[in-house]
Amino acid sequence: ELKVEQNPLFLSMQEGKNYTIYCNYSTTSDRLYWYRQDPGKSLESLFVLLSNGAVKQEGRLMASLDTKARLSTLHITAAVHDLSATYFCAVDMEYGNKLVFGAGTILRVKS
């Protein structure tokens, strides 16, 4: 059974600092997604990572994928308060059949 583990589960950061969220998964996968969720809201797609070595950047967020290590990272650069949200990684195990989500990382950026 595919397991997806995120860490940390809770992250309190000061504005302007850098940090990384990690996402490990237990079996081979076709693709990996990162989502953002604000309280009471739906999921906003941030990144889709399709292949080993993939790196994507949008603003202060950068995501990477290492399929050999079964690891994805979401790096936050110079955090700002607006980045406060819950971040999920999700793995597409059976090529479009279903997504398996990590537990989520609650990010709080303090000014």
Place this chain on the structure above:
Amino acid sequence: NAGVMQNPRHLVRRRGQEARLRCSPMKGHSHVYWYRQLPEEGLKFMVYLQKENIIDESGMPKERFSAEFPKEGPSILRIQQVVRGDSAAYFCASSPTRYNEQFFGPGTRLTVL
């Protein structure tokens, strides 16, 4: 181009009642997925449907839960005889084919009193 639509957005039921959650996929999407998010947890897959067919229901509880996606109309997730443990946010996602990215709706937040 409207996104995935779900209704109602909030639903309150008493224990023992039935809950019906509806999902209208994006235009041109014939694949629908249902996920459940319990408080303070990640989303858990429930069921994957294509028009008139259930493709994968491995995440559905064995009793009280059912899903359909008829030829015409929205996909329905039905929960019979609800219990307090059913309180959660239920998200629907859709995709144009099995191999495309899933797009999520706003969710239905079910509260069982």
